[in-house]
Amino acid sequence: KAGVTQTPRYLIKTRGQQVTLSCSPISGHRSVSWYQQTPGQGLQFLFEYFSETQRNKGNFPGRFSGRQFSNSRSEMNVSTLELGDSALYLCASSAEQGSRHEQYFGPGTRLTVT
Amino acid sequence: AQRVTQPEKLLSVFKGAPVELKCNYSYSGSPELFWYVQYSRQRLQLLLRHISRESIKGFTADLNKGETSFHLKKPFAQEEDSAMYYCALSYGGYQKVTFGTGTKLQVIP
Numbered sequence: 001k002a003g004v005t006q007t008p009r010y011l012i013k014t015r016g017q018q019v020t021l022s023c024s025p026i027s028g029h030r031s032v033s034w035y036q037q038t039p040g041q042g043l044q045f046l047f048e049y050f051s052e053t054q055r056n057k058g059n060f061p062g063r064f065s066g067r068q069f070s071n072s073r074s075e076m077n078v079s080t081l082e083l084g085d086s087a088l089y090l091c092a093s094s095a096e097q098g099s100r101h102e103q104y105f106g107p108g109t110r111l112t113v114t
Numbered sequence: 115a116q117r118v119t120q121p122e123k124l125l126s127v128f129k130g131a132p133v134e135l136k137c138n139y140s141y142s143g144s145p146e147l148f149w150y151v152q153y154s155r156q157r158l159q160l161l162l163r164h165i166s167r168e169s170i171k172g173f174t175a176d177l178n179k180g181e182t183s184f185h186l187k188k189p190f191a192q193e194e195d196s197a198m199y200y201c202a203l204s205y206g207g208y209q210k211v212t213f214g215t216g217t218k219l220q221v222i223p
Binding site: 003033035042043044045048056058090092102103104105106107 | 157158159160163200210211212213214215216
């Protein structure tokens with residue numbers, strides 16, 4: 001099976017702009033989670049979608065949003081970008097909903113905000 | 115709120131020496147604990163989880179609820195073990211995972 005894919009891999013944006021990141025989970029996986037990784041804060045949970053419904057949300061401002069499509073592909077949107085949004089954004093998919101199930105991570109999208 | 119603490123940012127050991135990567139957590143209920151690993155230029159991947167009680171690549175981890183710890187151990191370090199290790203916690207049947215800040219393991223030949 002193909003692994004989790006994320007596009008684009010690298011992105012440079014300017015403060016105030018918005019950005020959309022895409023994640024394609026492993027075929028058959030219905031749960032998609034998003035994480036922000038920075039040197040200072042490490043990996044922080046953004047949100048999780050399962051069958052097109054947001055099941056969990058982390059402690060991020062409303063500028064961060066996401067959605068999941070019927071084919072389980074997910075997008076994450078960040079509006080009004082700030083310098084502090086520069087990070088590696090990781091997507092992970094899981095076959096089932098629930099904390100016991102292994103997450104498979106994508107390579108990440110490196111977002112730089114200037 | 116749940117929290118995962120990995121006190122060491124960097125752990126350097128000689129090849130063949132024992133390894134212990136520390137992880138402490140705070141959560142009042144019954145958490146699910148995991149260790150994830152990221153080798154150089156590779157993706158983050160699951161190493162092991164406490165419910166499986168398995169040994170992966172020679173690594174084991176025991177959940178100690180009394181000490182709220184989930185330390186990762188290996189009796190003899192190998193060079194290929196050099197990587198970034200993250201301890202993680204989830205709970206309540208949800209896929210909301212809290213990660214520690216990670217420990218870089220450096221195995222010196």
